[in-house]
Amino acid sequence: MSWLTRLFSRRRLYADLSAEMAAHLQEKTDALVASGLSLAEAARVARREFGNVTLLEERSRQVWQWPSLESVFTDVRFALRMLRKSPGFTLIAVLTLALGIGANTAIFSLVDGIILRPLPYPHSDQIVYFGWLDKTELIPDLSVPEFEFFRDHATSFSAVAGSQGYEDVELTQSTSRRWVTADFVTDGFFEALGVNPQLGRPFGREFTRENGASAAVLTDSLWRDAFAADPNIIGRQIVLNNQSYIITGVLPPGFKYTQPADLFVSLQLGHSLGDNGLNTDVIGRLKPGVSLSQANAEARLLGAQFFAQASATQHQGAGVLHLDRLQDYLASDHRQSLLMLLGAVALLLLIACANVASLLLARATSRQREISIRLALGAGRRRLLQQFLSEGLLLGITGAAAGLGAAVASLRVFVSAIPWDLPSVDRIALDGRVLLFTSLVAIAASLVFGLASFFQTRKLDLNSTLKDGRAVAGPSRSRSRLLDALVVGEVAIALMLAIGAGLLIQSLYNLFQENLGFNPSHLVLMRTPFGPDKSDPNAAWNFERQALARIQSIPGVQSAALVSAAPLHGQGNIPMQRDGRPQDSIGDMEYRPISSNYFSTMQISVLRGRAFSRDDFTSSVPIAIINETVARAWWPNENPIGGRIFIGAFQGHQYFQLPQPVCQVIGVVADVKGKYLDRPAPPMIYVPASQGLAVNGGVDWVIRTNAPAGIASALRSAITSISPDQRITDLEPMSQLISGSSSISETNFEALLMGTFGALALILTLVGVYGVLSFQVAQRTHEIGVRVALGATRRDVLRLVITKAVKVAALGVLIGLVAAFALTRLMASLLYEVRPTDPRVFVSVAILVLVVALLAAYLPARRAMKVDPMVALRYE
Helix, strand or coil: CCHHHHHHCHHHHHHHHHHHHHHHHHHHHHHHHHCCCCHHHHHHHHHHHHCCHHHHHHHHHHCCCCHHHHHHHHHHHHHHHHHHHCHHHHHHHHHHHHHHHHHHHHHHHHHHHHHHCCCCCCCHHHEEEEEEEECCEEEECECHHHHHHHHHHCCCEEEEEEEEEEEEEEEECCCCEEEEEEEEECCCHHHHHCCCCCEECCCCHHHCCCCCCCEEEECHHHHHHHHCCCCCCCCCEEEECCEEEEEEEECCCCCCCCCCCCEEEECCCCCCCCCCCCCEEEEEEECCCCCHHHHHHHHHHHHHHHHHHCCHHHCCCCCEEEEEEHHHHHHHHHHHHHHHHHHHHHHHHHHHHHHHHHHHHHHHHHCHHHHHHHHHCCCCHHHHHHHHHHHHHHHHHHHHHHHHHHHHHHHHHHHHHCCCCCCCHHHCCCCHHHHHHHHHHHHHHHHHHHHHHHHHHCCCCHHHHHHHCCCCCCCHHHHHHHHHHHHHHHHHHHHHHHHHHHHHHHHHHHHHCCCCCCCCCCEEEEEEECCHHHCCHHHHHHHHHHHHHHHHCCCCEEEEEEECCCCCCCCCEEEEEECCEEEEEEEEEEEEEECCCHHHHHCCCEEEECCCCHHHHCCCCCEEEEEHHHHHHHCCCCCCCCCEEEECEECCEECCCCCCCEEEEEEEECCCCCCCCCCCCCCEEEEECCCCCCCCCEEEEEEEECCHHHCHHHHHHHHHCCCCCCCCEEEEEHHHHHHCCHHHHHHHHHHHHHHHHHHHHHHHHHHHHHHHHHHHHHHCHHHHHHHHHCCCCHHHHHHHHHHHHHHHHHHHHHHHHHHHHHHHHHHHHHCCCCCCCCHHHHHHHHHHHHHHHHHHHHHHHHHHHCCCHHHHHCCC
16 A cells, blocks of 8 residues: 555554554453453453553654654644634734735735836846946937947847837828828837837838838727728838828837837837937847957947047947847836835734734733643643644735735736836736745745744743643743744834835825926816928918917817917927037936917016016017026126027037027026926027927927816817817826826835825734733733722822823834935935925924824723722732
């Protein structure tokens, strides 16, 4: 009979063994009766000579190999009965663990999906990103001449490609038009990512040459929606913004780069105004066997070679050409946030484990008689350890199962709140890697709980416990100190988490209080991307004038204006130079064509000179208005009115051939935020829309109205009444745009999670302090009764309990403040206009934690005040 067969038939074998032992004992008894002894005397002598039947059976079973496994099953069944016997303890312990493990699982899913898990491309570790390393900061983007030089001369790469971002374009079909999002990329883009189209092929170099044919690769969703998944689509021509594109391929389902796009079109180099600017994202795929360090060495060499032969107008790069893995680059801005959150949930799990450990220590008192009896009957320490580990394992597994349920629910919320466009965000899920992490956390927690309970048995006084018939925990002072230490740790950790949340909330508040330079109240933003019918500046301005008149006539509209890119909504920069002073140059000055009443609509203050008038829009005299930043930089101690600015020039070299490159300054306005709320206002120049150059392929409309909530349909009608096919995007109140800006959304995401974890930490701390004090009050019932009998008042009893709570909480707060003072410095880059050691946050959070501890102590204190001395003196 095999070992496994004997294991499952062990009950029958045990019965046979007992019957055989009984038969041997009966045989010996019969022999003694035959020798002349009475039956009772013979049975007594037979049992004495035969030995302990139960012990003999146990020794016989040990040779069958499975008793250790069977004892584990027995311990697990006993642990289940013990947990079922104490439903309150079990519920609190499981919920506490569920909060800690669930939060860790959810945040680890984010970290795994964004930082640890490879990008969704074949051999993604071979994909690198090009940038300029200035000291320790990687400055993204290259100019087109730089990109072409590195693409043509690098030997460490199997493919090098560039992209210049996303744009809304108009797809014209035989009977309809639709707006689609296109990403402009060069040849080699899909080869660098390692992605093969499901139909056709990527476009080649011939489609990215200046004045050559244009090509497009469709995404699977556009192929199915717009072309009914036509398998013969390859080679067909489509029309985007009145330009023909040859379809060369269809991408596999689910493909995404950094943002969702409907198709990828060939980027034709050599004829764009921005070719000499740092505006091209460059990626490459390393050849097999080439390391990142080898590729970086070649990149530094090629960078030096390029600048040695480049013309002055091509010299845009700064620092040293540097390569970074694409995944590391994409996650670099978010790595610190995610690691901070992972550290926060690890601290939350520590609080949860400390809570459960406190409960187990308190529960161990009621089990001391049980453990003493087990030891007195011969149970070894090893068997006790096995019992406690079984109970800890059950708690850990149950808590982990409940935590997974909490993680599933919370992960959806966390992922929906992520403000980052990354290729890996869509793949964040509770998969095998995350489940393995959760299992390891549960096992670690189980070991902690089992060992914590086991070590308490080493202090048991068996004689006292068995003699008195009640729990005597050995040195009660040491147990009390251990419980106090756990509470001190909980308070300290909760304080650190709450301070971190407070700093982020203060940063978020500061961002909302930031001076925007305009009044966002009752302001509505709308964007209209321009199709081919408005590609000519004159046609665009004609449409804009008509639309402004229609919008102004809408009831409730106070004023309306247009701008090429509204604050916090976009950017468009061009090199600028003060005329005649090449040393006064700004390479990335924000350029804003606007309508005449833009400043009054936005309520931007005119500090010097004047704003644009209606006559300026019919005049051919080039004029401009600058902001304070430009005035301070170029005219620090003089009046800038009348000064001249050379648009498109930088340090004596003209980059762009503009119709009227030199303009006269007629006014200075207050600084207004650019695209980023958490950065200073950039240098900015405003020109009349009738004289301006279209730099963003569309225009933003700003409307000040008394009824911003109900004006959307009227605005849409005003635009479509002039151009029925005109697309309208981003129609929203300016306040909503501000709250959704990248600066606020990222800080809001971090503050939301840290605030949640801080609140959970405070709740767990409240439960922990309450549980420990309740246990200690119950343990001191006899002492309290004696005190009351000797004349102590209820106020004295209250003071006794509250003082103990205040001492423990104060020590935890002190330790937490010291730790937070050291650790919050790591958050400095995540904060805005608030110091990592801000005293207001530290003091207010410390007071909050002390209040929470006092609230937790209130109920045990009230229970102590109600102790009846007559009952207490008879306690146990």
